[in-house]
Amino acid sequence: MRHLGxxxxxxxxxxxxxxxxxxxxYWFMPKCPxxxxxxxxxxxxxxxxxxYAMLHRHWxxxxxxxxxxxxxxxxxxxxxxxxxxxxxxxKERLTSIIENKYLVWFYIITFFLWLIIRNILKI
Numbered sequence: 001m002r003h004l005g006x007x008x009x010x011x012x013x014x015x016x017x018x019x020x021x022x023x024x025x026y027w028f029m030p031k032c033p034x035x036x037x038x039x040x041x042x043x044x045x046x047x048x049x050x051x052y053a054m055l056h057r058h059w060x061x062x063x064x065x066x067x068x069x070x071x072x073x074x075x076x077x078x079x080x081x082x083x084x085x086x087x088x089x090x091k092e093r094l095t096s097i098i099e100n101k102y103l104v105w106f107y108i109i110t111f112f113l114w115l116i117i118r119n120i121l122k123i
Contacts, residue, residue, distance in 0.1 A: 004084060019055045023048035041123075043068045043114045067123065068114040075107060 023029040034042040046066035053062035063070045078098045085091040097103070117123070 015051070015055065018048060018051045022052055040115075040119045043111050043118070045118075068111070068118075071110075072107060075103075 021029065029048060032042055032045045034040065035045055044066070047069055049065040050062045050069050053059075053065060075098065078094065082091060082094045082098060085094065
């Protein structure tokens with residue numbers, strides 16, 4: 001459980017900093033290494049701006065920063081839920097669903113499709 005406390009603390013610090021610091025306004029905010037090297041936007045580009053906009057309840061702006069994150073966030077959240085759940089049948093059922101090979105492959109394929117689509121359409 002100690003690890004959970006550390007994860008929660010780090011997450012709280014990240015969210016707090018993204019609430020007060022607009023990633024577009026500060027040079028020291030992390031930049032995407034993939035974009036810096038290739039000039040292309042990766043499927044994760046815009047996550048900081050997405051979170052900043054969501055924390056300020058600018059829903060449409062947030063989704064426009066990263067459509068894929070809006071689409072995949074519920075799935076990723078289920079991994080966190082499964083991680084903190086106590087051992088038992090419910091955790092096993094949830095884990096078997098989110099780790100299903102077809103579902104995992106679906107997200108892997110859509111991840112790479114989004115990489116291609118967002119750069120072709122300049123989204």
